[in-house]
Amino acid sequence: MELMSPVDALFLAAESREHPLHVGALQLFEPPAGAGRAFVRETHRAMLECQDIAPLFRKRPSSLHGSLASIGWSTDNDVDLGYHVRRSALPAPGRVRELLELTSRLHANLLDRHRPLWETHVIEGLKDGRFAIYSKMHHALIDGVSGLTLMRQSLSADHDDTDFRAAWSPAPSRSPRSQPRPGRLHRLGGMLASVGGLAPSTLRLARSALLEQQLTLPFGTPRTMLNVAVGGARRCAAQSWELDRVKTVKDAAGVSLNDVVLAMCAGALRAYLDDNDALPDAPLVAMVPVSLRNEHDSVGGNMVGAVLCNLATHLDDPADRLDVIHASMRDNKKVLTQLPRAQAMALSLLLLGPAALNTVPGLTKVTPPPFNVCVSNVPGVREPRYCNGARMVGNYPMSLVLDGQALNITLTSTADSLDFGLVGCRRSVPHLQRVLGHLETSLKELERAVGL
Known part of the structure; x- marks a missing residue:
């Protein structure tokens, strides 16, 4: 085992x-x-x-x-x-x-x-x-x-490639050299030692974040219609946007591509909640996963950190929202990227730990949400890809929702497009497909705001 x-x-x-x-x-x-x-x-x-x-x-x-x-x-x-x-x-x-x-x-x-x-x-x-x-x-x-x-x-980068491979096929070895795997007791000892060392370092990180970095912390978020207990049924929605449109806004505003994506989502969520008479006065907070994986790591397992981002949904001006989002992501990622990976994961668990409490029946109603929504941008492919000669024209990630987190927005890039996959609780998030229309409107507002 x-x-x-x-x-x-x-x-x-x-x-x-x-x-x-x-x-x-x-x-x-x-x-x-x-x-x-x-x-x-x-x-x-x-x-x-x-x-x-x-x-x-x-x-x-x-x-x-x-x-x-x-x-x-x-x-x-x-x-x-x-x-x-x-x-x-x-x-x-x-x-x-x-x-x-x-x-x-x-x-x-x-x-x-x-x-x-x-x-x-x-x-x-x-x-x-x-x-x-x-x-x-x-x-x-x-x-x-x-x-x-x-x-x-x-998938193949060559549409004429007839050497079919499935996702479950073993990947070619990256190196002819093989390293001996540690024994089971050695791995268990290492795991327990690393877990045992997280508590004091996590407390030091929390103090540093609070006093020096002003890190966005959980439980400072408003409760919304998205932060309720979920049922077992799901609704999925998907749509693609031209990557060049988002890049043009990025270049004009001097921010990152992910900042523009978060601003698109902020504008869409603001409009969706307003349609449902559920827009809070306080700004929404998004949980944004950050990969801690490097090129030497094997495929499999979880090596993900997270930061919390102020979506500035209380602001009318899309340019002002983008400025706040850019500053929030810059400051919060600075804390994470300066840490060794084990400590970065420890800090992420500190931020996300309150979400695990929502798995306890009844706590969703009495505890404030640690964040309102998850928005994840996963790096995709830069060139066309083919399956048995068929070109992939869309790749829509479908993630998970939890009690207190009834909506998830995940996207990835496919050649010249950004592909958004939305997953919501079928009962708690009505008319999920309308969020797609609001995403398009939000992007147009950003384009006008930066003078395009």
């Missing part, structure tokens, strides 16, 4: 029917010229023929005898690809609306813990000839950056 990290174990322990804790992605593909009606079926068959399965895709949770908590990973040596890789067809008329309805249902279903924690669904029947692949994997196994890495490895 391979021991889990504390973060990975927490993702499994906190999961329930109302809180599925997997992450996913909906990818749209345009078949190559001349592809016949059997193209999607043949692509699905090619996936099933990828029988060499990487260790990450063989893992399933395991516990000590008599214990209910999962503390380690066991290896499944007989993975049933027919179960994990499925083919579906959309009902007529085969619009994107039907695709998102199917995605919403698939994204709400829990993964089977008696099997490796992943699924891939090949979906045909879109009336414009495109097809989709929806994939999901438990957050205990991957974070957003490692999920995108797996996607990049499975």
